[in-house]
Amino acid sequence: MQVKPIEQRDADYLMDDAHVTIRGLSKKFGDVVIYDNFDFDIPRNKITTVFGPNGCGKSTIINMIADLMPRDAGEILINGKPVRETRIGYVFQNYREALFPWLRAIDNIRYPLQFLNLSKAEQKQRVDKLVEYFGVKIDLNRYPYQMSGGQQQLVSIMRSLVVEPEVLFLDEPFSALDYEMTLMMRDQLQKVFMETKTTMVLVSHDLEEAIYLADWVLLLSRHPAQVADFVNFDLPRPRHADSVIDPHFVEVKASCLETFQREVRKG
Numbered sequence: 001m002q003v004k005p006i007e008q009r010d011a012d013y014l015m016d017d018a019h020v021t022i023r024g025l026s027k028k029f030g031d032v033v034i035y036d037n038f039d040f041d042i043p044r045n046k047i048t049t050v051f052g053p054n055g056c057g058k059s060t061i062i063n064m065i066a067d068l069m070p071r072d073a074g075e076i077l078i079n080g081k082p083v084r085e086t087r088i089g090y091v092f093q094n095y096r097e098a099l100f101p102w103l104r105a106i107d108n109i110r111y112p113l114q115f116l117n118l119s120k121a122e123q124k125q126r127v128d129k130l131v132e133y134f135g136v137k138i139d140l141n142r143y144p145y146q147m148s149g150g151q152q153q154l155v156s157i158m159r160s161l162v163v164e165p166e167v168l169f170l171d172e173p174f175s176a177l178d179y180e181m182t183l184m185m186r187d188q189l190q191k192v193f194m195e196t197k198t199t200m201v202l203v204s205h206d207l208e209e210a211i212y213l214a215d216w217v218l219l220l221s222r223h224p225a226q227v228a229d230f231v232n233f234d235l236p237r238p239r240h241a242d243s244v245i246d247p248h249f250v251e252v253k254a255s256c257l258e259t260f261q262r263e264v265r266k267g
C-alpha cells in the first residue's frame with residue numbers, strides 16, 4: 001500500500017462515522033500552548049495509537065478526552081455524547097499508583113462495577129468471565145504489593161475492561177514492563193480487540209509498538225500539536241513477532257520515522 005503524504009489527503013482524518021470527535025480543542029500550561037484549536041476524529045472499532053516528539057501532548061490529549069484533565073476550550077464527544085454520559089476504560093502507565101493497594105487484585109478488578117447498576121451475581125459473572133477469558137493463572141486474592149509489575153498491569157487492564165467500555169484509553173501501558181511481559185501483554189490486548197472490537201486509543205513512545213498494534217497511527221507535531229500525519233496500517237490480525245519484518249510494516253515505519261524526524265528537526 002502506498003502511504004500518501006497528508007497534504008494529498010484532504011484532511012481525511014475527519015470522518016463521517018467517528019467514535020470520538022474533537023473540535024476546537026485548546027490547552028495551555030502557563031504560557032505554553034499545547035493545543036490550539038485542534039480538530040480530530042478517532043475512528044470507531046479501531047485501535048488508534050498516538051506517537052510524536054517528547055512532550056508534544058500525547059498524554060494530555062487522552063487525558064482531556066477521558067475528562068481526567070480540564071481543557072481551556074473546545075468540544076469532545078464520544079458517540080455524540082459528553083464523556084460523562086459514556087463508559088470508558090483507562091489504563092495508566094504507572095500501575096503501582098493506579099491500583100488500590102488496600103484491595104486484593106480481584107476487588108480492584110470488581111471495583112468499577114459498583115458504579116453500574118448490576119446485582120452482586122451479575123458483578124461476579126462479569127469478573128469470572130474476564131478472569132476466564134484472560135486465562136489468569138495468578139492468585140487474584142493477593143494484594144498488589146504481592147504481585148509482579150506485569151501481573152499488576154494485567155489487573156489494571158482487567159479493571160479497565162470489566163465495565164465493557166465503549167472506548168479504552170491506554171497511556172504507555174507497557175513502558176514499565178520487561179520485554180517478555182510487554183510482548184505477552186500486547187498480544188493479550190490484540191486478542192481482546194479482535195474479539196470485542198472496542199475502540200482503543202493508545203499512547204506509545206515506541207514507534208514499532210505504535211505501528212504493531214495500530215489500525216491508525218496519529219503522528220503529532222511539536223506543541224502546539226498538529227496532526228503531522230494519520231497513517232493507516234492494515235496488516236491483517238493477529239499480528240505476531242514476524243509482522244515487524246513484513247514489507248508493509250517496514251514501509252509504514254519508514255514513512256512514520258521520516259515524519260517524526262521532520263517534526264523533531266523543527267524543534
Ligand SMILES: Nc1ncnc2c1ncn2[C@@H]1O[C@H](COP(=O)(O)OP(=O)(O)OP(=O)(O)O)[C@@H](O)[C@H]1O
Pocket residue numbers: 029030034052053054055056057058059060061205
Ligand atoms: N500538569 C502540568 N503542568 C504543567 N505542564 C504540564 C503538565 N502536564 C504536562 N505538561 C507539559 O505539557 C507538555 C505535554 O505533556 P504530555 O505529558 O502530554 O506530553 P507527552 O507527549 O505525553 O510526553 P512524553 O513523550 O514525555 O510522555 C509537556 O511539555 C509537559 O511538560
